[in-house]
Amino acid sequence: MKKADTLGDELRRQGISRRTFLKFCAAMATSMALPASMAPVMADALAATRRQSVIWLSFQECTGCTESILRSYAPSIESLIFDFISLDYHHTLQAAAGRAAEDARDQAMQENWGKYLVIVDGSIPLKDGGIYSTIDGHTNLETLETVAAGAAALISVGTCAAYGGLPMARPNPTGAVGVDEIIKDKPVINLPGCPPIPEVMTGTIASFLTFGRLPEMDRLGRPVAFFGDTIHDRCYRRPLYERGKFARGFDDEGARKGWCLYALGCKGPITYNACATIKWNQGQSFPIQSGHGCLGCSEPRFWDKDSFYKPLSATHWGNAAGLAAAAAAGAAVGAGVAVLSRRHQDTIAKGE
Amino acid sequence: MSVTLLDFARGPAMQWALIIFVFGMVWRLVGVWGLRHKADHSQPRVTQGVWKRGLRAVFVRVLPYPEFAPKVQGQYWISYVFHLGFFIVLLFFVPHILFFEDILGFGWPGLPNNVIFFVGGITVAALMVALIKRILNPVTRMMSNFDDYFAWFVTIAPVVTGLLVNANLIPNYELMLAIHILSFQLLLIYLPFGKLMHGFWLMVSRWTTAVRFARRGGLS
Numbered sequence: 222m223k224k225a226d227t228l229g230d231e232l233r234r235q236g237i238s239r240r241t242f243l244k245f246c247a248a249m250a251t252s253m254a255l256p257a258s259m260a261p262v263m264a265d266a267l268a269a270t271r272r273q274s275v276i277w278l279s280f281q282e283c284t285g286c287t288e289s290i291l292r293s294y295a296p297s298i299e300s301l302i303f304d305f306i307s308l309d310y311h312h313t314l315q316a317a318a319g320r321a322a323e324d325a326r327d328q329a330m331q332e333n334w335g336k337y338l339v340i341v342d343g344s345i346p347l348k349d350g351g352i353y354s355t356i357d358g359h360t361n362l363e364t365l366e367t368v369a370a371g372a373a374a375l376i377s378v379g380t381c382a383a384y385g386g387l388p389m390a391r392p393n394p395t396g397a398v399g400v401d402e403i404i405k406d407k408p409v410i411n412l413p414g415c416p417p418i419p420e421v422m423t424g425t426i427a428s429f430l431t432f433g434r435l436p437e438m439d440r441l442g443r444p445v446a447f448f449g450d451t452i453h454d455r456c457y458r459r460p461l462y463e464r465g466k467f468a469r470g471f472d473d474e475g476a477r478k479g480w481c482l483y484a485l486g487c488k489g490p491i492t493y494n495a496c497a498t499i500k501w502n503q504g505q506s507f508p509i510q511s512g513h514g515c516l517g518c519s520e521p522r523f524w525d526k527d528s529f530y531k532p533l534s535a536t537h538w539g540n541a542a543g544l545a546a547a548a549a550a551g552a553a554v555g556a557g558v559a560v561l562s563r564r565h566q567d568t569i570a571k572g573e
Numbered sequence: 574m575s576v577t578l579l580d581f582a583r584g585p586a587m588q589w590a591l592i593i594f595v596f597g598m599v600w601r602l603v604g605v606w607g608l609r610h611k612a613d614h615s616q617p618r619v620t621q622g623v624w625k626r627g628l629r630a631v632f633v634r635v636l637p638y639p640e641f642a643p644k645v646q647g648q649y650w651i652s653y654v655f656h657l658g659f660f661i662v663l664l665f666f667v668p669h670i671l672f673f674e675d676i677l678g679f680g681w682p683g684l685p686n687n688v689i690f691f692v693g694g695i696t697v698a699a700l701m702v703a704l705i706k707r708i709l710n711p712v713t714r715m716m717s718n719f720d721d722y723f724a725w726f727v728t729i730a731p732v733v734t735g736l737l738v739n740a741n742l743i744p745n746y747e748l749m750l751a752i753h754i755l756s757f758q759l760l761l762i763y764l765p766f767g768k769l770m771h772g773f774w775l776m777v778s779r780w781t782t783a784v785r786f787a788r789r790g791g792l793s
Contacts, residue, residue, distance in 0.1 A: 451746055465667050465685040484671055491579065491747040526580060534668035535675035536754070539588040547592040551599030558600070559607025566609055 229268030242268070249427050252420060252499060253436065253446035266431040273430055274329050274337040276368055277311035280361040281354050281388040281397055282343025285416040286379040287313050292502070293419035306426065309337075323357050326368070334371040338429065341365065341400050344381040344388045348396025365403060374408040374435055375400055378422055383411035383442070384521035391525050401442055410435045411442040413494075415518035420499050421447045441521065443493065452489035452515045455497035458482070476512060486530035487514030494519040579747045582754040590758035597765025602773065618790030626792070630783030631776050648706065651699050655728075658696030662689055662732060686739065693736050700729045720767045727763050730756040 232242055246267065247260040255263075279287070308314065309329030310322065317325055329337060343361075346353040351360035359367075369375060377400040380386040388397035401409045412421055425444055428436045436444045453459065458481045461467075467484040468475030481487070489497075492515050496507040508515055514530075517523040527537075619626070637645045663669055667683035674680035704725055707713045734753035743749040763769065786792060 453746075454741065463686045465683050467667060483668065491750070521577075522580075527583075532668065532671040532675070533750075534672045536583040536587040536672065538591055538676055543588070544591060544595045547596040548599045551596040552603050554596075555600040555603025555605075556607055558604040562604075562607075563609050 227268060227272075228270055232268070239264070249424050252424050252495070253428060253444070254449070255446075263427070263431045267427065270430050272307045273426075274333040275306045275308050275340060275426075276326055276329060276337055276372075277308060277314075277340045277342070278361075278364060278368060279312045280341065280343030280345050280365070280382070281395065282379065282381050283387075284313055284342075286342040286382075286422075287311075289414075289416035290378070290419050290422050293423050306338075306430075330368065330371050336373050337371065338426070339368055339372040339375045341375060341377050341382040342379045344385045344395075344397035344399060345403060346388070346395035346397050348394070351396075353395040362403065365400065369404045369407055372407055374410070374429065375404060376422075376425060376429075376435075377401065377409060377411045377413075377442075378417050380413040380415050380518060380521075380523065383413040386415065387524055389522075408435050409442060410438060410444060412447075413441075413443065413519040413521075415516075415523075417519070418447070418495055418499050418501065421495060439493070441493075443519075447495040447499075448493040448519070450493065450495075450498075452492045452494055452497050452509070453487075455495075456489055456509055457497070458509060471512065479512075482509060482512075482514040484532050485514050486528060486532055488517030488520075488523070488527075488529075488533065489515040490533055492517040492520055577747065577751070579751040579754075582751040582758070586755060586758055590761045594761040594764060597762075598773070601765050601770055605774075613785070613788060615789060617788045619787050623784050623787045626787035627780035627784040630779045630792075634779050648703075651703050651706070655696050655699035655703060658692050658699065659728065659732065661692045662696060662735065665689065666735075690736065690739055693732055693739075696732050697729060697736065700725065700732070723763065724767050724769050727756070727760040727769070731760055 232239075243260060243264050246264040247257060250257065250259045250263055277287075307329070310326035312322070315322055315325065343354075345351070345361045345365055347362060351362040354361045356364060377383040381388055381397070382400050384399045385393070385397045385402075386399075388395055389399075399411070401411065410425060412425055414421070421444075424447065425436065428444070428446075436446060439445050439448055441448075453462070456462075458479065461479070462481040462483055466475065466478075466480040468478075468480045468482055469484055470476060471485065483490075487509065489509065496515070497509070500507045500510070516529050517526065520526070636642075637649050661684070664673075664681075665684040666686070666689045670680045670683050707717055707721070707725075731753060734749065734756045737743060738746070738749045738753045760769075764772070783792075
């Protein structure tokens, strides 16, 4: 299929009106907390932008992130971003296979050296020389370092690429790490989530295309526009938390009435993501709305942190045996101190 | 990825705080109760039912001695406000109940967060007044030592940090939550080793003093 030079040409060719495109840009600007006046600026910038070469690297992953991005309001305008960017390498989506696929990547790198965008999903195994995941005879570490050398920026999609994710869960048999543990000399942005929200991925790419740089990030390298608030702060069940209305089981009266899921282990208060605002499946719902607490999947080490069903305020306090041992030790010391005191009293009484 | 402060507070810090708390409590209780009672060589004036005097003192001393009431009742009421406020916040905030339920295996009904928020605010205010009164009064100021001020600090710290967590004033919620949990652990660790032990000695000393006085024909 012949591709137009700019997104504007491509949109016109596909019969997308400027009005529709502006609506998309307004939605993107809003979701990234940009002022409404930025929408036409964004539209002009995007329309004039040349196709951005994108190389998508899949490492230790489950393809859930790709599944997620494919559901980006398809077939509405978000999908056109992918007509607009030149997705030069993506295991799951590209037609080529084997040597032809690898050649396509090499060619894209040569033609766009220093300018292409690298998207990574999946963690990178480092243990035992990184042998646990290889592609075309190269370890993921070798591939990442080679491809990142000519990248303008890297986007880590999913918690695995961002923080190691599930492959890094204890005991981390492959020595998995996230991208920013390896790549230190290029801009890297993390879009964690298991999977990330599709619009977070497309919105961040759109932001990069518009402004030519990655958006403002938080301390964990996530775009503030999407990860600035906790799920709890934006949750529609928050008033029920404040009123002390908690579901205590998944089939009790509280659950049926849609009360707060804090007591059932919801990690919304410590999870930064846009699920409660952008939601999933075209704004249809998100986990809490469907009756299950937040798992905290966009936070580092979410898999190892805790039981998904343990309330946040319940702790890992140990066990009764440990406290009984502490009590026994306390009794022994107390008794010893009392005996010493009595001896001391006797000594004084004798006038010695 | 390193372990966060919240992971530390909810994990190892909580384990050690509880171990030190239980160890210290039992040490103090056994250590004091194991001491030899002071010999009283006087002729007992009351020989039967001295325990009733002890029980009476436990309840009668809930209010100040009438003679002293005008001077001390302000202190009494302020103390009641922050003691009750502290325990309402500790025992009836639902996330706190979930904490206890995890350890004890049972829970109880809680109060709405806004009520807890309000009571917490009053508790902090009462503790501040108590501190100011302590400092302004030359007698209590001279009597006070590090233990008094540190006991006040470890009492007010969990309430203040808890209010800050709830108010979400600090953008980094999980950091504030971790500080809140750690401040509670500081209270747990310090409790057996300072004047906060009055929580356990108060009734015992009222009883013991009343019984001793009764033996001599007096009232405590």
